[in-house]
Amino acid sequence: MSRVPRGALWSSFARSFLIQGSWNYRTMQGSGFAFALLPALRSIFRGRPGELDASVARHAEHFNAHPYLSNLALGAVVRLEADGEDGDDVRRFKTAVRGPLGGLGDSLVWASWLPAVSLAALALYWLGAPGWLAVATFVVVYNVGHVGLRAWGFRTGLAEGRWVGRSLGRAALGKWTERVRSAAALLLGVLAGTVLAGTGGLADAGPTWGVLGVAAFVVGDLAGHRLWRPTAVVVVVVVAVLATWGWAS
């Protein structure tokens, strides 16, 4: 397939974990993308420093996608550069791929997988499981998905080059997103039950708190995201007032 040695590929894959290390509003992930690509480019352009510099400069241009799914673009670009593709073609590929990788990744990982695993761990915690178990469940389960997605992306990119769209279509990430969200809804229910009735939960705090908690949940459900910041502000203010009022009396 590609003539890039394994060592350089591993090195680029390892660096992909730092792809957002110099995230900025101008080139976004651009510099991180070039940083991760560098070991592979060094081996592709060995003995041709002028071409290496030109290629690095091109890849430092603006790029942005979900950080885990960026690996699909990364793998594909390694393949395209190793095959000696024209620089403008590689740029066209990156332009076309960033949109779907960003959109699919945000909804699959940030809006579905992360909250689902987080809800599972929180439900375990309020069910009274040992704390280390809740934490270990979160870290292990989350990262099986995370590292798996990065590795799949990099390998698929390497194998398919500019045709990654086919594999992405077959992988049906949208369907997986829906499944994970359904699981998250179920887990959110379990969590709500345990926070309501568990030890140290709302019912323990008293019936008034229980009623208030249910009301708060319904209001959050009706209002959506715009209520997040006001809620945080209210909690901070109430705690501050209580602390000061108690102090004065």
Add this chain to the structure above:
Amino acid sequence: MELLLVAAIGGALALDATSAGQFMVSRPLVAGALTGWVLGDPAQGLLIGAVLELYLLVSFPSGGSRFPEGPTATVVAVATAGAMAGPGSVPTGVAMGLVLGHVGGMSISLLRRLNGRFVPDAPGASPRRLVASHLLALGLDFARGAAITLAGVLVGRLAAPHAVAAWPLGEGDSAGLLLVGGAVSAGIMLRSLGGFRRRRLLFTAGLALGLIGIRLLS
């Protein structure tokens, strides 16, 4: 010594949130347990982490948008609460954490603007300059997280003893107050999952399971 250790944890976990790794050990649940363990009260650290995780369920490091920073907030919350005993310690810590989350979020935006000034753009991006600026940005993010954590813990430990000593509520009411706030977040989560009828059915099934589970376990 302990302060430096806490600041270093804050810096390292801040890196995980966006810049390096993204293993999500920077999420409040993990950060809280870790900080509590280092400071000698893992149970309280975990409780604060769990409460903040509930608040930050619907917040994630997506793209260019501004988001509250979880890891530094959690480290500060646990270190603040750990400085004092009593029912007021957890709410005071959580409130500090929510404020710090906002401050941390602003500092991330500032750093991203600063990065934009020295990160090389297309023509000037030699490999050497690229690597140097990338490593510099990583170092700056660590320093940013550590500095925010240090400042937060210093302020928190200054204010907390007064607040905690004067706290008028008992253990139960304190937990109730925090969990009602968390319930809003859980409601927002249900809405953001979409697919209204089907997801609400699943939610209700989960709720029943949760209530039965608690009954069986107690």
Add this chain to the structure above:
Amino acid sequence: MPLVLLRVDERLIHGQVVLGWGSALRPDRYIVVDDQLAESGWEQDLYRLGAGDGDTFFVGVAEARERFPEWRAGAERSILLTRDVGTMLALARGGLLAGESVNLGGLHHRPDRKQVLTYLNLSDEEMHQLASLDAEGVAVSARDLPDAARVTLRSLLGS
């Protein structure tokens, strides 16, 4: 109203279009007009991913001009996209789009463009092309999302 939106957007099919305009207009299909994309299978695969379950097809300008009357008369609701102003103008030549509205979505920063709105950057050439579109009887305005304010061509060119 079978052609529910005609839009110029560099990113073509992406979140703003699918979630923002798509959920407001409920299209049956997306039509992308672009000579280069019509020949490029791998690029089509990538852009198609953004459309989810929506039916998407890619045609060159000549074919689009031929089929335009059929799309306008058909029962299916379509969103038509181009990634530059020039392609939209080529489509509009000879009054083919007379009476239609064209929406300007995102055009990004480029050295030869100057910023007109947060999401819209235009070069001198593109300004002229927009004026020509107007002369072909097309109502041009800018709006990134359906609930955002609409900016008329006059105020775009005046700034």
